[in-house]
Amino acid sequence: MATVQPRTLQGFFDYLPEDMVIRSHVRDTWRDVFERFGYGQLETPALEYADILKGKYGEEEKLIYQFKDRGNREVALRYDQTVPLARVIAEHYSKLTFPFKRYEINRVWRADAARKGRKREFYQCDIDIVGTKSLMADVEIIAVLHEGFKALGLKDHVISINNRKIIDGFIATLKIPEEKQREVFRSIDKLDKIGKDGVLEELEKRGISKTAIPKIMNYLKIQESIGLKDNLYKKGTADQEYEQDFKKILKQMEFAEKGKEGVREIEEMLHYADVYGIDRKHFKIDPSLVRGLDYYTGSIFEIRVPSFGLTSLAGGGRYDGLIGMFAGKEIPAVGVGIGFEPICMALQELDLGPKDANTTQVLVTIFSEEYVKESYEMTRFLRKHEIRTELWLDKNTKLGKQFQYADRKSIPYAIVIGPEEKTSGMVVVKNMKTGEQQSIPSKDVLKALESIVIQKKR
């Protein structure tokens, strides 16, 4: 066999066991929250007929991995989890119960321009409620996010909310041609990235009318008008202050009938958020929040964690026009995409990963052939008590080498049962961090490992 250079495609990554610890933790945490809220899991194929995906992603369509399969069918790798959801809704309509609440945590593929660290294969983590226009559904999605971020230890999360109807209402007041409206839309969306000056420059370049531009710039200053700097509230802001600010902001957002409707929706959502016990301090009303995707029709929201900077960690909203695209009728829906990869990065950076990594907790060594049985029985005992235990797998290895293995794998404890121990019914427990060894009666081993044992299983 000719030697082939072992390598991975750019943008594709191996996740070794130590990388998987945080990834599994994030996955399990969300899954747990979703299921506690009664969401069911959905899995759709990695490959779809290409025409299912085409025409759905605008300019980004060129990033789809598409090819002809051996049967000469045009096929494509999943690009997101929303279009496949829409297909599932149409294809299995009669089997589903509505409102249909599903989650999916799975890989998607995008042939994005190569750049260091950019992933062409990554996980998405979505929940959606399909089949109801009730705003209680929008708030439930936010409540799920709130619970999940708390469960991950990202407790200072900020939920920015806005409503597409407000933006539409505002843009209608500009009295500019329809094709220009979309451009305004896209420029506003870039505020976070390019700042107000950047937006201004873009609007001028795009040839937006001289009367419209100042209005747009004023729109972007609504938050500043209440004295909110850097888009963030200070710690310890009083509840009434939020209350008043929200009122002041919302009052400036009632552009035409549509804008008023949007404002009413935000007010109703905030009311339910109160009922649901989500503290006001987590909310921020952000008129400049657009979320690029054209398909939103009502509420839009985004979550950031200030200690992790400006990266959006989840974003979604109501999109009543999209899910019905294959079913041939309007099917209301609200949902959110949770940034699986950025959340993993945030946990790593903020050192919020699981302390109890799901890797080995104890190595039971093999003293020699004659003590395999004793070592194995200790191993079995520990595993029965849900301690993740490895038995050394060779009867002819020096103890030093076995300790070295435990050390390299950061296994916190090693256990030795040799001739002395066998005779006296003792075991030696070695703390691999401190190097400290203690000889204890076998029956007390759980107590000696207490720091492990008391940790809850995932």
Next chain:
Amino acid sequence: MATVQPRTLQGFFDYLPEDMVIRSHVRDTWRDVFERFGYGQLETPALEYADILKGKYGEEEKLIYQFKDRGNREVALRYDQTVPLARVIAEHYSKLTFPFKRYEINRVWRADAARKGRKREFYQCDIDIVGTKSLMADVEIIAVLHEGFKALGLKDHVISINNRKIIDGFIATLKIPEEKQREVFRSIDKLDKIGKDGVLEELEKRGISKTAIPKIMNYLKIQESIGLKDNLYKKGTADQEYEQDFKKILKQMEFAEKGKEGVREIEEMLHYADVYGIDRKHFKIDPSLVRGLDYYTGSIFEIRVPSFGLTSLAGGGRYDGLIGMFAGKEIPAVGVGIGFEPICMALQELDLGPKDANTTQVLVTIFSEEYVKESYEMTRFLRKHEIRTELWLDKNTKLGKQFQYADRKSIPYAIVIGPEEKTSGMVVVKNMKTGEQQSIPSKDVLKALESIVIQKKR
């Protein structure tokens, strides 16, 4: 947007929440067992450079999904999890600690001939130990299988074992040309499918020598020589009987030096299996077990569950030559592929799926706008106690329709809090199966739902 027919590619399937219950259960169960044994999780990309996969799968290579990506690179979808493991070992060699024990549960893709129900996308579930020749590793793999099958409720599993050295030793005694040896090999492998007569016919067709054929047919009768019918032991067979049978069979398998070595290995493995407390009754020595893949070099084993018929539910062995293919040196390894999809089918057919499906356990209804808060607080209370609870998401839905939803989703309990209940601090708990309703004090609700509450979380 033109209407596109919603459909999935042949061999690709959507898994709806009700399908996912059993699949998640199988996945979680194995993951739990693997981690308790100290195996770490690995994830490799879905796409690899095509040359990484090519030349590794023999004739089956034509089933690889291969295409040119937008950068004109020849890429291919993962075909199994073993070749990528070999790549990972070479690529990350210096970062890994050996023996490297990993599990991977992930999708693979094979453009197999279309046939009803055949999957072109399916999950594989593998564990491997890389970097030791110790037979204790081979036995540990079997011990993991044993634990996993027990945990899944497949308690009557039969572990067939053999050793490639025995087969090699035997085939050497035939004194036939090397290219014919491989054909004999393949014919023996088909015994289960085509029976002895079929094997005989094939050997004749392949032009195996007249002196060799009777020897081969005798080899296939070794088990019969001890009176073993249908390859299975009867229930209640005494331990000594196994002991004697194993001895008798092994004695007939000592073909030349290599065969003797293989027999010694089986004996040593059975010794460790005793130490590990795996009951003899789970084992069967099966000289006709070949396991098609050319790359095995030592122990081979396979698991069946007689109540589910002849389908192999897991199979593996030692393959010391393969893992080093990218590293350019021999790296010993032993591992097993666990049949994720057939195990899901077996659990379904034998009704061994989880009774405690991971779907909603309680629906809290909304009586009307004024009672949203009470209903939400009940919901929050239940979720806090890890009961998977849905809150109805609309304040204007008739109760009957809410019950209908619970019914269609097989949610076992519905809770109602209306004006009467609010005043008196009671809740109505409706058992959706029996239709029985009881009015109880709010504080006793956990007790009323006891049948759910006492169930352990996954």
